[in-house]
Amino acid sequence: MKFLPFKFLLRYSLLLLLGTQYAFSQSLTVKGRVNAENGEGLPGVSIIAVGTPIGTTTDKDGNYSISNVKSDAKLSFSYIGYLSVTETVGNRSKIDVVLKLDTKLLEDVVVVGYGTVKKSDLTGAVSSIKAAELKVTPIANFVQGLQARASGVQVTQNSGAPGGSISVRIRGNNSISGSSEPLYVVDGFPISGGDNPVAGGGSGFGNDNGNRLSVLSTLNPNDIESIEVLKDASATAVYGTRGANGVVLITTKRGKAGQTRVTYEGYAGQQQIRKTLDLMNASEFAALENELTGQNLFPNPAQLGEGTDWQKEIFQKGGMQSHQLSFSGGTEKSLFNVSMNYFDQNGIIINSNFKRGSIRVNLDNQVSRNFKIGTSLTYTYSVNNGAVSSTLADGTGGGIVLSALYAPPTESPRDAQGRPTMFTGRYLDFNNPIAVASEVLNRNTTRRLLGNIFADWTIAKDLTYRASFGGDLISDTRDSYVTRFVRAGATVNGTGGRGNNNTNTILHESLLNYHKTLGVHDFNVTGVFSTQSQTQVTDAMSGQQFPNDLVFNDNLGQASILSIGSNKQQWRLDSYTGRINYNLKSKYLLTLTARVDGSSRFGANNKYGFFPSVAGAWRISEEKFMQNQKLFSDMKLRVSYGITGNADIPLYNSLARLSSVGNYNFNNTRNIGILSANIANPDLRWEKSGQADIGLDFGMLNNRLQFTIDAYQKKTTDLLLSRSVALSSGYGSVFGNFGAVENKGIEFSVTANIANNSNFKWDINGNISANRNKLTLIDGTRTEIIPGDGGGSVGPFTNNSILKVGQPLGSFYGYIFDGLYQTGENIPTGRVAGNIRYKDLNGDGAISAADQQIIGDPNPDYYFGITNNLKYKGFDLSVFVQGVQGGQIFYVQRLRMEGGAAGFNQFATMVNRWTPTNPSNYYPRVAQGQRINQSDVLIEDGSFVRFKNATLGYTVPAKGKLSWLNNARLYVSANNFLTLTKYSGYDPEVNTAGQNNLNLGVDNIGYPIAKSLIAGLQITF
Template structure:
């Protein structure tokens, strides 16, 4: 009886609560009066809500109190409406495409987008999350006009090359400055990557992309000059996620995917290779090697053995919330990526907390703190110090040989039997262990005090602590350790950057016509690292690996190093707005750097900008077509000090061991000598940049455009320059030479369809022309790799060599043609053009006079196009990205198209080789003694490409369902990355660059790690 009574009371209370709720109905329309389906209607701070129907109607049951309804829809401004007892509410949502009130992060502050005078591109967290990547810099590709991102390696955690408006330097870094929550971080791989034998780790791989809320790219001098001596290559500002006042929310984000190699090169199989070897020997009057080539069949596919399907996964959990005084965001994540090449992978553990609180009406304090730990296992790719990388070896290895040989130590086939330098790639990848572990603590604490209304003082202190350890071990049965008899290495690096920033900001509005924002700042930064490298050779057995390096038979000398630099800065900025139409910005920064010589340590970097908001003029008020029109112009000077410290000093180094004879016998000694020539006049590189831009929005924001034209001149290049031998040195670092970059940036966005189906498009196109305008010398600088030269009047990345002119078809043709000295060609050999002699005319001889410019790595233009379609809760996005007009040196062809029978080759070269019956004009004849690797235009290929970078299909679950399962949001999606590439380039990847870390050697593919094609499925949940 008691149970029945209790059930009855419970039922009655629930019924009374339901009856007390109010039913609210209404309709949601856009600015044209058209109904908006799929609009989320939620009771604020609850999970109660519904979604509008096809006709824009909604109905929701709400509590009887003064309830607030929140109306939200992608692309429209969210509205909050207090009911005040009303049972019917019709509202109109305004489009949020123009976003003129959007706040944009700039150097040491923020500004409304409408008030920008400089060139700034913004990338949101939504765009960053579109592609599953290990590092945020990879996700920037194709997202912003004027920003060229080349992912030169597909290795887990591998870095990118980012060029903002071209390459401005030759010897110094051309990478942008990164600023995370106000902390200027050191991404210089020469100072933050370990010098051991572990994998080359991208310093940016320690930053969790899931922590990022938005990225702003500062491009012109007006935007970057506030960072002075480090802003010549542009600035990338990163803002991490913050908490918001309101109910605490928990969000879980995850995805899991599978990676595969995007492309395999078509090589000869075992039978075809054996036939080639026999023919190459016969043409060289040697005995054929294989008696029955057909018996080998397909043989070993070394690419198939080396490449694998590899998983990639990410898990992120975050908690955000707060009240009017305190807001917090706490998050942790785990990312793991196995490489598509055996033996390579990356794991990252990350934690971040951001906290802001108003202590009182005057004082605000906060902290941004992150800890990330990465563990990277790598393999040798590209040209190696002892043997070539594993990818390159897989291409060249004899397909007749098996991967495993149980009779050999270690159980692997040792090496290629036709060419000693080619190691078993599978053995090298699996058995040579190379691990780098990096921990990074990055954070800032700040306090901001409002002295009087409009005047505030902010002081912050930040640290960037990096600890890296690299362990490597190669057992004695590998080709790579053949000479060392087994080797191990242990290397450590500790690096610490601290930064103190103090700013005084003044905001004042006078008579609604004049607005002033002024900033004064003082900043100090110091960097220091210490490294220790220990190696040992001779390990009779492999069980202890690097864990017992002291047991080696042949320990090597331990080395260590230290590095330190500091910068002291004063800066200021004034923004003045007259009637919200005429905008002026003046910026200046004085930097003093320890890297430069006495008397040249300080540099001053000013800029000025003006913008005219034409759309605010009276004569434009009656215009219903143009919503916003603004013209901008700026000019300024920025600097580059990204060189190693001590360049202005005479350094002393060890010269080895000698012996003194004394009365008591002999005594060993180690000597010292100067190792660098001091330059007492060393100073900054300076870049002067002019920028003119126009921002336009029409048709109520349905079409927007930004077009900018810029001109950059970099002077006083920091360039290694030959000096007289009487100095005792060959070169020294001097300030000589100029580089010019000119170009156009175009960004377009549009709403193509705006109804039940919504289709938006964003397009960006970048055109840049790079040219060395002064080298302070008459002769070219031959960089010695991939035909790269530096020549006055030509761009960085210019290729120089002979012009390939086909194949000699007869012996008489070869005998009567100009040839390179020392060569005696016959029918089927390569031919080169006789272009010029000492007098400028062809002279019948092929020599250095016949070498000419044969290509450039600089593209005509780069671009990106992103389309997003939504229908109710379904979203489909597809992102294309590409480059046009750039060329690539396919250095791999030196072996892969050399049909001498000593290594495997491309099927097109091996099967299409010249014979009297196949008199082609592309591939030479098979000849064992052939080693014609004369650098010529046959190595240079068109590397233009069009790539479907990402395709994503997602579904957002409706609010009615979410309410039942007590979720605030839920999304599931499937995604594909690098799904399709259209290119004429014959290598793995038209982006591949074996020397991606350098500034002046670009566009050379030599056995690099290919990019992967990735398929993922993801789930996002909000509580």
């Protein structure tokens, strides 16, 4: 036998060894399915080849395919709410996995101030809303996503204008002069929830606060991962002087390790007004005018017919669309999430719209084993046209909608050249509503850069440090112009202006966290230092007497300058926070929090405030005596008490300030007078809230039914008010901490998993809340502050509410309607048959201010929300119902439009007005200059049940030629499509005065809320 040479054998052996190694480490494609324990496929499960950037996610049926996997690789399968599983590939090309539910779903992580906690370890009252819930209803403002979805949170759409103002109240109104809006914290950056301070343009028209642009409308709701609402003092105390009104934490989407995912989400649709108001037609109006003036202004009213329907002229079907493209992915070390969004909404009033473009970048990078850096950065550019302000300042009630209600139906909308007509004669002072909508420039342009960078350092095994630096840079420009086709512009040959408002907020936070487990004892200690400052600079210029209307306000040098102004203001807040979370055997939980705030807003004697809280929880379900029962799968009792503050008080009020008194002549020279504006108050401090809360969380039937009940009492003291002082001091009043108010209530929420199998799912989420509010102290010298003489002011801020100890804030005040005086009755001097009669409450035989009383309460008895989510195979259906019971509305315009006292149109009900042949006992006679007082007849029930949203969707199977899709869903959605209410105005969800704490539930005809129908697409690949 011939033997092979040794060198040949060596080479052959090495090649064989290398080939074997290659065979064992060759790249594979692994496919499979990930199921839940009930056999149903889980969509969106993250699958990562450990230690590599290779990854993917399951499709809607739980199937997956992952390529380029080595045979010695380990695949990690993870999904929120389920226990993770790791599988070694080996030589398998198919791996099926079953994921088990994670400890009764109680290990969900909830975001709280300066950290996160397991849901099971939560001691405070916190409501959580996830991205999936926000997507159900297409929204322009993320605050709308809170509406009726979180117990204890009342959201009111003050204005239906695109980008319009929204009010949020968490557990009631807490202030009089300060803000009652919650604090919003976006990825750790605190921002105010108040309306954007629109830059003044000096154009000749003012702002209706209910229609002001909401600064929160610049944030893109599609970027949000979750929203947590902190309600009780134990949860909000970490925000000290900013936590009294509750805190809303917004977390945006971040990248997840695995294959890069590209997602497109878009929708388009149309919105229109929900209802119009019944007004007199031309024939009816002409007859009323003849009767009112005693003249034959219209010889033959019947021939005029319907005339001009001005509401039809200004309202339109407005298109709306949204498009978002997102990129997400990364490795275990570097993660990214980038999104671009464009939103365009045309209002239901002609020439009103809101456009927003935004880009967001979230990056995370694990630089080393113990060091991580990241950033959250969002840039937004938005333009709001037409409807931010609805009332001209010329005193004519010339807002777009009011003009449409007042305008005589006997007038033509346009002249022969197609231009808006100018009313003449008796109607000279009224604006053509088409002109108000098309000949008034009212545009706000906002540029906003919001973001922060952070670094996490693991100093030791149990000790971590985070440093973050952030900024919120807002540049707002308001352009305004009124042409000669509108009365305010015609009298001065055009008036316009431009204003700029630059607000820069800077934040630094240092956070040190120590987490240690010693046997059955678990400690988590957090310390925070933060400093935040803001500088706001505004300038504005306005002019009139323009040579023409060609360039509007783009060349103010052509005009006669009317006013020039500028302003600068600053504030700073330094904070020191400490918190201890203690967990014993996962049964007994304790949270201790303390914060010290130092604010430049406070007086010299009260620069720093201390805000402590304590909360405890008992996991009853973990006790031995609960282990053998099967009814309750979880039960936790929570108790808390804490003190928080409201530092959102006017700037510089603690200081002695100077103000100008205008121009005066001195030696034939124009001079500006300067005088002392106020009494200095070095004791001025924050408004303080002490709140006690007791809550019970429990689940039944293996948590298929989950309930949360909370009862609370919140007492707010040191409310800011002006108190009268002796005139000998040189001043009329002093501003200080005098008042007190109390809120108490109960909240209940439930989640029910009715059905959950492979073909059919049905779950219900519901909540109901009731809050009782009352003023407990004014200033120690008065028990009430009465609003004037009840004469019925009908300006944008109605003098309609009383401050009275023992009564709710915003209580309506006025006379009691007692029918009409009739022919043959004993009628007082100065009154005639057909005039309104008011009750003589004090029995002195005369009607005076002493006969007024509280006639209504705008605060609801309770409010609720119910969401039904159903899925059958590829179809899904969601129905969302919102409701408010109780709560009254002061319908201001009925003072004018059912008063018969002026030469403008009236509600159609005035056809039934009092006449000698029609002795109505409700609708008064018409008469020039007739005085109508504010009374209970103008107060209406604001209760309603609204089918807020119904969405029907279908998920396209990712099979065959569509296997490249991860998810594709088509849907149609109807919003505000049905409202059940007795209210006679445009909509019962109204608050024309915006975020004002006293003028609640006031309807002075703002921008109506619309209903809409849209179709959308969500696709991921």
